[in-house]
Amino acid sequence: MTTTLSPQRAGLPPAPPLTRIRRGIGERIAPYAYIAPFFLIFAVFSLIPLLFTLYVALFEWNPIGDHTFIGFDNFTRLFDDPRFWNATRNTISIWLLSTVPQLIAALFLAHLLNHARLRFALLFRMSMLVPYITSVAATAIVFAQLYDRDYGLLNWLLGLGGVEPIDFIQSTWGSRVLIAAMVTWRWFGYTALLYLASLQAIPREIYESASVDGAGGWKQFRHITIPSLRPVIVFTVVTSTIGGLQIFTEPLLLNPINAQTCGATRQCQTLTLFLYEQGFGQYQFGYAAAIGVALLVLVLVIAGINYLLSTRIRPER
């Protein structure tokens, strides 16, 4: 795919014949008309709400009462709010715990599936997608039961080995690991499949000539596989970052008793959940909008860092 687009190989395109330019205005507008539905929907459901959020963030906004302009007070309050920093810490830890192991493991699994001589290869490849098509709500409920302190399967197994039951859901790190495990379980196969698809586009000859030159498995992986996968790695890093920083359903359903705070001490409350609590639990729409803006800034900053890091994986020349 990348090779055909490479400018070094393709010659200059022939100059367009004069008649094509004169086809008329309809021809030129048509492409815009075709893409218009997406951009209209984008404007209605994304752009306008985004701008409106920025506006609401400047108000003390009771949805069924008064709207008072207070400037940047919501933001100064936010920076002094320990609950906000707690949610930020939780969000970043859960994101790191779920993204980094997931992407690395998916890469190795894809490499294996591509090279190993497997019987029923198709079955293995297809089964990786099963978690992805399972509903998030079902996943969260089942995981919460597996990790339960008193009646969970995991603690029962640990108990057989004489280990004291661990209260995953109530502890800070336990709940973070639990949520990261859910996310990883759900997305791991999908990511691996994306990697596998691009791996299959790499010509075998490159590997063969590499092994003729004496490169072992690790060297091949390091110098052929990873550089060839660069575009898809960047893609998965960016999408999993955006998704990972907005984790909502898993913490909401993990602890039904304190759903909006994910527990008595907000031990696994993420930023989106904090936003939901303030906006729809306590009806402070202005404050919730300010949280939304802060989250947007955080996503932009981390996506930027990601992009800079990912572009360092360059094909060796």
Add this chain to the structure above:
Amino acid sequence: MKFRFAAPVALAVALTLAAAGCSGGPTTAAGDDKSFEFWSFTGIDQKAAVQEYRKEHPDVRVKLTEVGSSTETAQALTTALAGGKVPDLVLIQGDDLPKFVQQPQNFHDLREFGADKVKGDYLDWVMSQSTTEDGQIIGVPTDVGGMAVAYRKDLFAEAGLPTDREAVSKLWPDWDAFIETGKKYTKATGKPFVDNAPTSVFYQAVNQVSEKYYDNDDHSPIYAKNPQVKEAFDTTLKAIEAGITAKQSSFSNGWSAGMARGKYAVVAAPSWMLNSIRTTAPGTKGKWDIATIPGGNGNWGGSYLAIPRNAKNPKAAWNYIKATQSPKGQLQHFLDSGSLPTTPSVYEDARLTSMKDEFFSGAPTGQIYTKSLLGLEPFYIGPDSAIIGQEFLNALTDVEQGKGDPAKAWDTAVKNIKTAIGQ
């Protein structure tokens, strides 16, 4: 290339359909007094009340929607009020009510329909919660909590404790005696006594006060310095330290499993809790009984019916309120579904006092719960009472789960409340 055009067209059709879907399908004609839309929440069985009403008024059409839990219903109502498309009648849970009473312009003042003529039918302290400071009546109370303790007779017998409900009630005239009984039980059986302390002790004791989180007179927040709240908090800490709780938060998976397996013997049971016990642990039928609450009386919970300002058929909604929430209507609803009337005139009615609940060994629920309501002193419930209660509960839960330091719990709770409500 026809399909290229087909795509945008299909999309436009889909969007139109989606928009139609949002409007909730066919709507009733405006202002015909013969139909209304009613939002309720799950678990309170308004369906039965509606069916009863339809039997007597077959010409009235009621579109009942059970939106979700009481909190979800309040959220949906908030969104609906902000958006302008509202139901004609809505059920609001007591904890969510203050936020709406603070913004009375969103609702009909029910005095327009003559609510001030019937307000004397209801307990005055219940009515005062849905009345604004200038006397507008926003809601009519449908039921109240009332307090009691549900206990397992079989487990009490194993521990060598009395099992008769009169004798058990005498075991705990106050909360300290309740904790002492718990210690005896745990010592005899080696098992926890009560499901958890934050809900079964704190949320009960803190609702037995004469003044709660706000000053009754000037309505300023006093949660941090009210000795009555502090006492309820310290009693709860004492219960946790006594090691008599199963550490199962109410309504959690472990709580349900523990109840069905008899892992604890006692649950504080406001009247609406009885139904939860019945559905959570159906196999324990006949093993339970009901004793009075330590401290004697108290109330937790209850709901209100309100009519949003932009309702299309406010008159039809009011007719429904008038018929179903009269003393006679509330008595009937109690006999059908067990929710406790707010109309004291029926508390002496033979049908209420003779009501026995077989699931709870034939306990006279009507008598026990109405007795817990008499002589209550009303306290003011402010706009942030629900948040304040939740933060106290969270701090106590943290101690009970073994992570929080009991010596710092009160200060933590007060600090968190200040962060949350800003005062």
